[in-house]
Amino acid sequence: MPRSNAVFHLLAIVTVAIWGTTFVSTKVLLLHGLPPAEIFLLRFAQAYACLVLLCRRRWFVGWRDEGLMLIAGVTGGSLYFLTENTALEYTLAGNVSLVVATAPLLTALLATLTRASRAAARLWGASALALVGVALVVMNGQGCFAFHLVGDLLALSAAFSWAIYQLVTKRLCDRYGATLLTRKVFGYGLLTILVYFLFRPVDIDPALLTHPAVWGNLLFLGLVASMGCYWLWSKIIERLGPITSANYIYLNPVTTLVFSYLFLGEPVSAYAVFGAVCIIAGVYLAVSPGRLRHLPRRPH
Numbered sequence: 629m630p631r632s633n634a635v636f637h638l639l640a641i642v643t644v645a646i647w648g649t650t651f652v653s654t655k656v657l658l659l660h661g662l663p664p665a666e667i668f669l670l671r672f673a674q675a676y677a678c679l680v681l682l683c684r685r686r687w688f689v690g691w692r693d694e695g696l697m698l699i700a701g702v703t704g705g706s707l708y709f710l711t712e713n714t715a716l717e718y719t720l721a722g723n724v725s726l727v728v729a730t731a732p733l734l735t736a737l738l739a740t741l742t743r744a745s746r747a748a749a750r751l752w753g754a755s756a757l758a759l760v761g762v763a764l765v766v767m768n769g770q771g772c773f774a775f776h777l778v779g780d781l782l783a784l785s786a787a788f789s790w791a792i793y794q795l796v797t798k799r800l801c802d803r804y805g806a807t808l809l810t811r812k813v814f815g816y817g818l819l820t821i822l823v824y825f826l827f828r829p830v831d832i833d834p835a836l837l838t839h840p841a842v843w844g845n846l847l848f849l850g851l852v853a854s855m856g857c858y859w860l861w862s863k864i865i866e867r868l869g870p871i872t873s874a875n876y877i878y879l880n881p882v883t884t885l886v887f888s889y890l891f892l893g894e895p896v897s898a899y900a901v902f903g904a905v906c907i908i909a910g911v912y913l914a915v916s917p918g919r920l921r922h923l924p925r926r927p928h
Contacts, residue, residue, distance in 0.1 A: 629762065633867060633868065633909045636863070636864050636867045636868055637868070637900075637915060638797050639651055639845055639860055639863075639864055640798075640861075640868065640873055641876060642860075642865045642875045642881065643857045643860050643861055643864065643876075643908050644877060644879045644880050644883065645879070645883045645912070646857055647744035647853060647880055647883070648879070648880050648881075648883025648886070649853075649883065649886040649887045650885045650889060651850060651851045651882075651887070651888065652850055652887050652888065652891050653843075653845040653849055653853070654667060654849070656841055656845050657842060657845050657846065658806065658843075659850075660836055660839060660841065660842050661704070661833065662832070662836060662842070663823070663831055664709070664713035664714075664716075664832060665709075665710065665821065665828075666714075666831060666832050667849070668705075668706070668709045668821060669711075669821055669825075669848075670832075670846050670849075670850065671831070671846060671849040671850040671854045671925050672705060672814050672817050672818050672850070672852070672854060673818060673850070674820055674846070674847070674851065674854075674855075675814050675851065675854040675855035675858070676747060676814035677874040678809040678851065678855055678916060679807065679810060679855060680811065682807060682811075683807045683811050683907075684872050685808070686804075686808055689700065689804070693800065693803070693804075696799065697798055697800065697809070697813065697816060698813040698820075699796050699818045700793055700796045700800065700809070700812070700813050700816070701794065701812065701813045701814070701815065701816025701819070701820060701821050702789075702816065703789040703790065703792040703793040703816040703856075704730050704789070704793035704797070704805060704815055704916040705813060705816070705818075705820070705821070706812065706820040706824070707785075707786075707789050707791040707817075707820070708790055708793065708822070708842045708882045710727060710824060711782045711783070711785040711786040711789060712724060712782075712783065712786040713793055714782055714825055715779045715780070715782035715783040716786065717726075717779070717820040718778045718779030718782065719778070719779025719780050719782075719783065721737070724779070724783045724786075725766045725881055725884075726762055726763055726784075727746045727780055728784035728786050728787050728788060728790070729759060729762040729787075729877070729878060729880070729881065730759065730784070730787045731764075731786075731787040731791050731794075731874060731877055731895070732755055732758075732871070732874040732875045732877055732878060732914075733752075733755050733759065734774065734787055734790075734791035735790075735791040735795065735820070735870055735871055735874040736751060736752070736871050736874070737791075737868060738791050738792065738795055739871055750913065750914075751875075751914050752873070753913070754910045754911070754912075754913035755875065755878075755910065755913035755914060756910075757896065757906055757909060757910035757913070758875070758878040758906065758907045758909075758910025758911055758914065759877050759878070759910075760903070760910075761878070761883050761902075761903040761904065761905070761906025761907035761909075761910060762878060762903065762907060763903065764899045764900060764902055764903025764906065765882060765885055765900045765903035765904055765907065766881060766903075767899065767900075770835025771772075772785040772791060776825055776894055780898055788875075790874075791874070793850070794865060794870040794873065794874050795806070795816060795870050797813075797858070797861075797862055797865050797870070798866065798869060798870040798917070799868035800837070801862055801865060804864035806859050806860075806863045806866070807859060810855070810858050810859045810862055810864075811857060814854070814855075814858070819880055844898065848913040856901060861873070868915075872914070872915050874913070875910075875911055876911060878910060878911050878914075879908070879911060880906050881903075881907070882904045882907055882908070883891075885900055885904065
């Protein structure tokens with residue numbers, strides 16, 4: 629593994645670890661009375677405002693690429709968070725975590741179908757091992773997994789959404805820097821979430837924003853987990869590719885498990901520990917050398 633790439637593998641682990649802690653922050657905000665859509669609105673709004681200050685160039689890059697950036701903003705922002713959060717209203721949280729964890733497999737499948745890259749048999753096996761680990765971590769020895777059509781389909785939509793985001797981001801990173809691309813993603817994510825609020829008014833109690841626990845977690849979600857991590861993830865996708873970077877998403881349940889235990893006092897079973905080992909082993913096998921062959925792009 630080249631030394632420069634080793635740095636990006638480490639950054640991928642750090643980024644996913646930070647995203648794993650967002651479960652705790654989001655839960656705190658929900659307990660204080662902030663609805664899920666409003667949490668998304670506030671975290672993306674502050675991230676976009678900061679990125680506008682950092683990057684004030686190229687507001688329009690051509691209809692074709694603007695269209696791709698719109699797709700990235702929807703699939704990596706508004707649609708992803710809306711489908712994932714709405715799924716929680718119709719099915720178990722464990723179902724959502726497990727189904728969304730299929731995003732790396734879906735990324736590899738879509739990349740193969742679009743001939744962006746082709747996953748080797750080793751990667752499919754490693755992904756299957758990691759997915760089994762995710763199931764063990766999510767159930768945590770409770771065996772609480774049941775089929776709920778609407779909620780599970782919404783969670784699957786979120787997984788497909790993230791897979792598309794991975795592939796579109798890689799294509800755009802070849803032509804634009806991470807800062808500009810991240811600004812566009814947040815901008816279009818905010819623009820499209822406003823469509824949702826046309827059918828349901830924004831429900832934010834200004835008094836809530838005065839609580840240190842609320843504004844502190846919002847700052848973390850907006851500036852660290854959103855602006856910082858999305859910017860880093862664009863660089864990671866650019867360097868490692870959409871399939872390799874996507875496999876690190878499997879680590880998300882592991883970091884969530886650890887931080888839920890440390891900060892929320894949630895129990896951890898032997899099944900979950902074994903599942904975490906399976907995930908780490910699967911991710912290692914998936915991202916180690918010799919797992920991916922790149923194919924030439926189709927002519928445009």
